[in-house]
Amino acid sequence: NKEHFNWDSYLRETESLAAPSQCFRQSKIPPTNEFKIGMKLEARDPRNVTSVCIATVIGITGARLRLRLDGSDNKNDFWRLVDSSDIQPIGTCEKKGGMLQPPLGFQMNASSWPMFLLRTLNGAEMAPATFFKKEPPKPAPNLLKIGMKLEAIDKKNPYLICPATVGDVKGDEVFITFDGWRGAFDYWCKYDSRDIFPVGWCGLTGDALQPPGNNVSITKSSAKTQSSPSKVTRRSMQSPQKTVPIPAQRGKKPGRAKPPGQTSV
Numbered sequence: 001n002k003e004h005f006n007w008d009s010y011l012r013e014t015e016s017l018a019a020p021s022q023c024f025r026q027s028k029i030p031p032t033n034e035f036k037i038g039m040k041l042e043a044r045d046p047r048n049v050t051s052v053c054i055a056t057v058i059g060i061t062g063a064r065l066r067l068r069l070d071g072s073d074n075k076n077d078f079w080r081l082v083d084s085s086d087i088q089p090i091g092t093c094e095k096k097g098g099m100l101q102p103p104l105g106f107q108m109n110a111s112s113w114p115m116f117l118l119r120t121l122n123g124a125e126m127a128p129a130t131f132f133k134k135e136p137p138k139p140a141p142n143l144l145k146i147g148m149k150l151e152a153i154d155k156k157n158p159y160l161i162c163p164a165t166v167g168d169v170k171g172d173e174v175f176i177t178f179d180g181w182r183g184a185f186d187y188w189c190k191y192d193s194r195d196i197f198p199v200g201w202c203g204l205t206g207d208a209l210q211p212p213g214n215n216v217s218i219t220k221s222s223a224k225t226q227s228s229p230s231k232v233t234r235r236s237m238q239s240p241q242k243t244v245p246i247p248a249q250r251g252k253k254p255g256r257a258k259p260p261g262q263t264s265v
């Protein structure tokens with residue numbers, strides 16, 4: 001199941017087009033990730049977005065950081081791009097007249113927060129300001145179109161970036177459908193979401209792009225489609241665009257024609 005996923009052949013096999021990079025709120029050249037594990041920074045609490053908390057870098061993946069809020073548990077890790085506006089150097093909050101807050105679910109008595117904060121920051125390795133990159137601007141209008149391919153974060157498994165297709169567009173909202181997963185992970189988001197990336201993003205950042213699932217047909221953006229009842233029932237229920245079944249193995253090369261195998265994690 002470690003077959004290498006290749007966008008070029010996948011786009012060809014699915015007769016689909018990659019969404020141009022201007023569609024995304026991502027820098028054309030991904031920001032360099034200079035962070036090191038153990039470094040501390042300030043981060044907006046994802047579960048309580050009015051709070052700015054202390055976070056520790058506990059993992060590095062491509063242009064993203066795996067973060068854990070100090071004083072929280074290990075079940076609520078989250079991932080942020082190094083050019084996310086949700087993170088900033090230690091001291092930023094205070095400089096702006098704000099106060100660092102305990103994370104939602106702070107594991108100690110609330111009264112011990114001031115001392116906890118002091119001890120947490122004392123002797124901590126703080127990520128230098130130069131490691132934080134400027135968030136790219138919003139692209140002007142929504143240029144994403146139904147059928148375009150992209151890479152998107154699986155919100156149910158946010159460490160995963162997966163091949164996806166624009167399933168629908170309504171104004172500034174786009175419906176992200178995950179190739180080969182029968183709609184189970186699909187979601188609506190704004191076109192300028194930081195969770196969606198152009199094709200090739202993971203290749204550039206070194207993040208691992210998941211292969212598509214093999215649960216359903218490949219979504220195809222071209223108009224032609226077959227629709228015998230058996231094929232129709234295999235279609236992704238939430239995918240409005242035309243689909244074709246995964247081609248059967250061609251010739252003698254086993255597995256070449258179908259999308260690379262995926263792991264059921």
Ligand code: MLZ
Nearest residue numbers: 154162178181185264265
């Ligand atoms: N193996 C896990 C993760 C699936 C990830 C799908 N991403 C679009 C599961 O089956 O739930």
